[in-house]
Amino acid sequence: MRIDLHAHSSVSDGTRPPAEVVRRARAAGLDAVALTDHDSVAGWDEAAAALPDGLALVPGIELSCEHAGASVHLLGYLFDPGDAELAAEIARIRDDRVIRARTMVERLRELGADVTWERVRALARGEAVGRPHIARAMVEAGAVATIDEAFTPEWIAPGGRAHADRYAPDPVRAVGLVRAAGGVCVLAHPRARAYGYVAPDELIAELAAAGLAGLEADHPDQAPPDRAELRGLAADLGVVATGSSDDHGAMTGDRLGAETTAPAAYEALLDAASGGPRRSPETR
Known part of the structure; x- marks a missing residue:
């Protein structure tokens, strides 16, 4: 199986509608894809309605969090979108x-x-x-x-002349909310150095203790040494290592399937979830 657990649609900052994302995912040879729009689940139904034969949809989200003044992104999968506390937090963000x-x-x-x-x-x-x-x-x-x-200090980079802060929850709290809603969490691109932030090992360990299920190791913006380090850290903490394209459509070169997650890690995430809609015909 070829599995990509991080993709965006035009519901957030991708360039393709959810229906086109799933069609392109199947055309790219994927067997499973997660739709993980920023702070929104609005694309789930459209993606599910357009799901091609043989493709599993993992409903997800990329939650914008903040730790020590820095942005931290958390991928949540298979949670109940009707959970009142999580839904309220997503609406606030x-x-x-x-x-x-x-x-x-x-x-x-x-x-x-x-x-x-x-x-x-x-x-x-x-x-x-x-x-x-x-x-x-x-x-x-x-x-x-x-x-x-x-995205420079001249304009809208953090600290830039036109930049503005916004509300974002602490990632430890966000893990708890997703878990309470029956879902599972993976820390997105924790070593994507070009983004200007590297998640410290201490935070990753704290997240794992709070119920984090995985680390996104194989990501287009993470160098091979960092990927290897993340795989070792995941093993030490007893969480899975995932791989994902973080595709944003034309903005990132339509790279669905550029990085993938091992089937065993995928199954472990599915088994750890308890509350979300399961749209995985091959596995459930």
Whole structure:
């Protein structure tokens, strides 16, 4: 089996609708794919309705968390989206995304960038407005030449002139919420150094003690030595090591299946979940 446990759709900052994501996943030779939009489960139903024969859908989310002032991303799978406490937390994160994005647009306009909220909202399409949407609007407006240029201290990088903070839960608390809703959690790209943050081993150990089920080891933005270190750390902590493309459609070169998770790790995650909708025809 070929399994990719981290992919985004246009519900958050991917460029492809959920239905197209699952079609492309099957065309890429995948047997299972997780839809993990940022702070949103709004794409689950569309993806499930369009699920091609032979493809298993793992409903998921990428939760935006914060630890010691740094952004930490947590992948949650197979939880009950109707769980009241988790749903309230997701809504709070999502609503604050909008407040933050509007603030950043206002700051950009003060800096002379001809970016409008209406255009950012249109680019977002879904409910999870993020900095990539702002960056794309900046490129369209001619404020920057590339999306990468937008993510600098001159503009919307953390600490940048137009950057704004937003609400994000502590990742230990987030693990507890997902677990209480019957799901399982994997720490996303903990050694993606280009993102400007490396999750400390102490935090990873604390998350494992709180119920973290895995570490995303094989990721396009993680170097081979870091992947090997994460696999060793996962073994030491008794959690699984996963592999995922973190595909965002055209924005990342349509790379579904670029990295994959071993079937044994996939089965371990499925077995650890108790509350979510299981859309895995080959395994359940």
